[in-house]
Amino acid sequence: MRRDIYTADHDAFRDTVRTFAEREIIPHHEKWESDGIVPRELWTAAGRQGLLCVDLPEKFGGAGLDDFRYHAIIAEELAYARASGVGFVVHNDMAVPYLTRLATDEQKERWFAGLVSGERIAAIAMSEPAAGSDLQGIATTAKRDGDDYILNGQKTFITNGINADIAIVLARTDPDAAHLGFSLLAVERGMPGFERGRNLDKIGMKAQDTAELFFNDVRVPAANLIGEEGRGFIYLMEGLPRERLAIAVAGIAASQKIFDLTVDYVRQRSAFGRSIGKFQNVRMDMAEMKTELTVTQTFVDKCIVSLNAGDLDVTEAAMSKWWATELQKRVVDRCVQLHGGYGYMAEYPVAKAYIDTRAQTIYGGTTEIMKEIIGRSLDL
Structure with a gap:
């Protein structure tokens, strides 16, 4: 069908994405499905091609294009390529937008360049074994302790969970405040107590790493709070x-x-x-x-x-x-x-x-x- 929402610039970008998929994804996707994960090298290759976080500012390596149509083109072309195991959409449109809207200047300096280059992979961690669509049933807790939050709990069905360098975690910070008792914390790879469970064995989308995440007394610096405490939900x-x-x-x-x-x-x-x-x-x-x-x-x-x-x-x-x-x-x-x-x-x-x-x-x-x-x- 004829679609009139895209311009010549969008069409040129689509050609870039399609060429990238043909060269870098389609020939290898079957192997990645067998491996159960996409290699990190694909992410840095996508970063070099300008396919990650195109809306982030140029000073961090992004294109500064506050236009969802570019991300829509990426989602479409990955679908056309039948590349269901590539987690760029989760990174671009489900995780990083929280940082785009809410990150402090200090957080932007720490994370944005890596998110654009593909050296940092992002995930959003909401679902739990006993809380899927009902987010208010989340049991993961984060208690303030000086300059840190002590994070405890478990998340499951987390796309990009194995590869993730930054997991944006929804946790309960005030058990008595109902929907105002939740906050978002950025948990980073290597924090003591942050562990990944198995790469879940799904019936489909085999190349997409989908993991369980465990938080055992993880000390998350208060500087990793995303936005304001209590407004996570x-x-x-x-x-x-x-x-x-x-x-x-x-x-x-x-x-x-x-x-x-x-x-x-x-x-x-x-x-x-x-x-x-x-x-x-x-x-x-x-x-x-x-x-x-x-x-x-x-x-x-x-x-x-x-x-x-x-x-x-x-x-x-x-x-x-x-x-x-x-x-x-x-x-x-x-x-x-x-x-x-x-x-x-x-x-x-x-x-x-x-x-x-x-x-x-x-x-x-x-x-x-x-x-x-x-x-x-x-x-x-």
Whole structure:
């Protein structure tokens, strides 16, 4: 479909990202899936190419482009490349934005250059074994002790968790203050008591390191407090719309890629002496998917423009995340069916997409939570 939200500068940047994916990611992604992790060298290569934190100031090596469309292009191109194991989107759009908005000048000097170069990899640590979508159920605690916080607890399902040099951790700093009792702390690699558990064995997205994190009396300097104490939950609520939109962007792009591959397949595959694309039921399936993809892309693009303008609200972000990821599941499932037996073969991209897609409606807030957010906005 024709999209009018991108300029010639964006198109040039897309060419750069696509070339990088073709040279640096696609030839190696199968090995990384076997390894269960992406090498740190990829991150520094991406940093040299200007693909990390393009919105950070030029003085730290960034491009100073306060324009989410550049990050959206990265998410789209990684999805088109079927590079589900590369955690750039988590770094760019889920973790670092908290620092972009809230970091002190001293923190910026310490961290920003490394985040742009890829020498520092960021993760956001919210989910716990007993607290996923219900963030107010978080049990990790941080108690002030002089110039430090003493951090204790456990996080799980943390993307970039093994590679992370900075984990932005949501912890309870005041057990009696309800939603005003949470704070964000930047926990850095090497802090005593900060330990990583196993690299979790997921059914899909195998190259993406997803870890358990443990905090055993970790002394986190008060200088690593992100923003103000007690406002961590509020900061998360402010940051989640961008995170959810980033997931929606990747979801619709991944759907489009599998759809395009399926168009080629049904043109070439023959049955009963003709291309299966000539059968009416196949054409109807393809027509329905094409329409749903076009409508969804239009809405996601509207949300991208709204985010850039600073007025993407929580409800629209929830709508985009819910609809795009559920559509992704439907499209991939139908494309597997259209591939027949080949769709069930692991070497076919559509089969791999079928497994990788399943997490999309879970992380970043489940579909059920997205519907609850939308429902609450109706004030029924």
